[in-house]
Amino acid sequence: MANGSVLDLSTETDGDTTVVIPSGRIDGxxxxxxxxxxxxxxxxxxxxxxxxxxxIEYISSAGLxxxxxxxxxxxxxxxxxxxxxxxDHIAEVFKISGFSEILAIHPxxxxxxxxx
Amino acid sequence: MKAAxxxxxxDLEPELSSALKELAAAVAxxxxxxxxxxxxVHNLSLALDxxxxxxxxxxxxxxxxxxxxxxLRIEDDEIVAQLHDTGIPFxxxxxxxxxxxxxxxxxxxxxxxxxxxxKTLFPNPDYERTDGFNRITLRAPVKGxx
Numbered sequence: 001m002a003n004g005s006v007l008d009l010s011t012e013t014d015g016d017t018t019v020v021i022p023s024g025r026i027d028g029x030x031x032x033x034x035x036x037x038x039x040x041x042x043x044x045x046x047x048x049x050x051x052x053x054x055x056i057e058y059i060s061s062a063g064l065x066x067x068x069x070x071x072x073x074x075x076x077x078x079x080x081x082x083x084x085x086x087x088d089h090i091a092e093v094f095k096i097s098g099f100s101e102i103l104a105i106h107p108x109x110x111x112x113x114x115x116x
Numbered sequence: 117m118k119a120a121x122x123x124x125x126x127d128l129e130p131e132l133s134s135a136l137k138e139l140a141a142a143v144a145x146x147x148x149x150x151x152x153x154x155x156x157v158h159n160l161s162l163a164l165d166x167x168x169x170x171x172x173x174x175x176x177x178x179x180x181x182x183x184x185x186x187x188l189r190i191e192d193d194e195i196v197a198q199l200h201d202t203g204i205p206f207x208x209x210x211x212x213x214x215x216x217x218x219x220x221x222x223x224x225x226x227x228x229x230x231x232x233x234x235k236t237l238f239p240n241p242d243y244e245r246t247d248g249f250n251r252i253t254l255r256a257p258v259k260g261x262x
Binding site: 027028065068069092 | 132136159215217219230233237
């Protein structure tokens with residue numbers, strides 16, 4: 001497992017849906033660039049935002065905070081955020097925090113795009 | 117199993133990015149040396165990250181002496197993790213607000229989850245303030261690889 005506060009991010013689009021694929025760790029030191037990137041994508045996009053967790057190895061409450069902020073922004077514009085492909089220990093963090101009750105989480109990217 | 121690294125002590129820089137990096141690496145090393153499960157290493161890493169992040173981001177504001185030490189050890193089949201910091205006196209387990217984890221997206225306030233996650237993963241944490249240090253102790257039964 002790579003350690004260190006590095007977060008890379010790539011994006012794709014599928015119709016009106018924006019798919020963002022971050023990789024690395026989302027913690028207190030990477031949450032801020034992650035937030036900037038998501039808010040910019042929300043501003044530029046029209047449809048749903050899919051966040052693919054396939055390459056995310058770790059998320060702390062600083063990352064959950066960013067996702068909630070993004071969800072609020074999207075919801076205010078009648079849009080939604082859809083998450084997918086989480087590792088078990090990350091899914092557990094979403095469950096404990098109650099985020100799995102308020103955010104849609106799907107097994108695969110395609111499921112998430114279909115739900116978006 | 118004979119522990120190759122039964123005890124680990126780490127002084128962290130009061131700079132978030134390097135501190136979190138060092139902390140994650142140290143917890144991974146400690147977990148591997150002691151045969152802890154991936155899930156247990158993750159939980160330990162997350163709880164210590166949350167506490168250290170709070171100390172560096174808030175506890176050290178307006179404090180000249182900025183020391184943060186993490187100690188990990190295995191004791192009687194228990195993982196014992198301690199954080200000692202010279203931040204402002206603060207017991208996160210008493211003073212941090214408890215989030216409503218059933219609120220809707222609109223109603224849910226931003227933030228306030230770190231201490232909650234820590235407490236959920238490590239029930240009954242200890243806090244004391246002695247000699248100018250906040251001292252937090254987390255404990256959990258050792259869970260191995262199998």
